[in-house]
Amino acid sequence: MAKVLVFVEQREGKLKKASFELLGAASAAGHEVHALLAGSGVSGLAEGLGAYGAATVHVADDPALKNYTSESHTRVMLAAMKAASPQFVFATHSPMGRDLMPHLAAALDAGLASDCTMVKFSGDQIALRRPVYAGKATAEVEFTGSGPRLVSVRANALGAPKVDPARKASASKLAVDLAGLKTQAGDLQKGSSERPDVTEASVVISGGRAMKNAENFKIIESCADTLGAAVGASRAAVDAGYRPHRDQVGQTGKVVSPTLYIACGISGAIQHLAGMRTSKTIVAVNTDPQAPIFQVADYGVVCDLFTFVPLLTEEFKKLKDH
Ligand SMILES: Cc1cc2nc3c(=O)[nH]c(=O)nc-3n(C[C@H](O)[C@H](O)[C@H](O)COP(=O)(O)OP(=O)(O)OC[C@H]3O[C@@H](n4cnc5c(N)ncnc54)[C@H](O)[C@@H]3O)c2cc1C
Numbered sequence: 345m346a347k348v349l350v351f352v353e354q355r356e357g358k359l360k361k362a363s364f365e366l367l368g369a370a371s372a373a374g375h376e377v378h379a380l381l382a383g384s385g386v387s388g389l390a391e392g393l394g395a396y397g398a399a400t401v402h403v404a405d406d407p408a409l410k411n412y413t414s415e416s417h418t419r420v421m422l423a424a425m426k427a428a429s430p431q432f433v434f435a436t437h438s439p440m441g442r443d444l445m446p447h448l449a450a451a452l453d454a455g456l457a458s459d460c461t462m463v464k465f466s467g468d469q470i471a472l473r474r475p476v477y478a479g480k481a482t483a484e485v486e487f488t489g490s491g492p493r494l495v496s497v498r499a500n501a502l503g504a505p506k507v508d509p510a511r512k513a514s515a516s517k518l519a520v521d522l523a524g525l526k527t528q529a530g531d532l533q534k535g536s537s538e539r540p541d542v543t544e545a546s547v548v549i550s551g552g553r554a555m556k557n558a559e560n561f562k563i564i565e566s567c568a569d570t571l572g573a574a575v576g577a578s579r580a581a582v583d584a585g586y587r588p589h590r591d592q593v594g595q596t597g598k599v600v601s602p603t604l605y606i607a608c609g610i611s612g613a614i615q616h617l618a619g620m621r622t623s624k625t626i627v628a629v630n631t632d633p634q635a636p637i638f639q640v641a642d643y644g645v646v647c648d649l650f651t652f653v654p655l656l657t658e659e660f661k662k663l664k665d666h
Pocket residue numbers: 551552553554577578579580581592593594595596597598608609610611612613614615616619629630631632635647648649650
């Protein structure tokens with residue numbers, strides 16, 4: 345049995361479900377699971393992490409940790425590692441995890457396997473896979489040498505954890521010196537969207553250049569809202585000003601791995617595929633039967649999206665009503 349430390353993400357006191365996947369996978373493999381919970385006013389969230397598999401939660405609750413900075417959270421992670429002495433350290437490959445883990449690896453001179461989409465424990469060993477060459481190939485990653493092994497995992501890659509509400513974690517206050525920090529995050533300006541973020545949603549519906557303008561995205565939004573899905577976009581749609589950059593899926597946007605990805609009027613350029621090809625089921629709607637997106641799609645619909653998407657929305661509504 346190894347000791348695994350999971351960095352649990354929260355924003356404004358709301359835990360990120362991708363962190364539960366990490367706790368669940370480590371716990372299902374029979375490891376001693378430690379979690380780090382950092383923030384301001386977050387202590388009350390610790391016990392509940394037991395339901396997802398955490399045995400011990402190291403809590404760093406301090407006003408200085410209200411908003412994430414690389415400096416403060418690296419310091420907190422180092423303190424948690426001192427307390428837990430883990431063999432493996434996990435974080436989600438989210439914008440926060442992408443920033444934190446390399447800082448931690450540099451501070452520890454440790455190995456980091458990032459953006460993994462498969463994690464398999466075998467006793468104290470671990471087998472990992474990550475997409476390379478914009479998702480065209482998959483690399484198997486091995487750690488060599490000693491020292492803690494750091495892993496960041498793509499959201500939705502490990503599947504939902506087993507939840508046992510009766511299981512409680514024991515919370516332990518983390519002693520961490522936050523004096524003399526050189527950086528501090530100010531107030532966050534929130535986006536206006538109430539929809540889930542593309543990286544977290546289990547369904548993402550994206551539109552491309554074929555949407556023609558921002559107004560037309562309403563048909564995608566309406567379809568997404570029926571399912572509680574996120575709205576994504578290709579870079580062409582973002583560059584044309586139809587959607588904000590936070591919705592962009594792809595190599596220079598966000599990497600998503602939802603259960604269902606519906607691409608509407610998106611050709612399937614390699615840079616777009618880099619951000620969505622690990623989705624569990626891909627549906628493509630395109631008027632061009634030769635569009636490259638059909639090569640990765642599980643279901644292809646050769647049709648005008650302005651005809652198809654409203655019909656799909658209606659069908660989703662009917663299913664929901666029954
Ligand atoms: C360094 C670099 C980084 C990049 N990063 C990204 C990235 O992160 N994400 C990204 O998406 N792109 C990225 N790109 C751009 C990428 O190469 C493509 O240009 C872009 O993805 C094309 O967007 P699109 O599919 O919406 O548009 P197009 O390629 O123009 O495709 C539009 C599609 O819509 C179809 N269509 C037209 N009308 C309809 C209709 N009425 N109904 C249904 N289908 C219709 C067409 O047949 C076509 O296939 C990057 C490029 C570079 C060079």
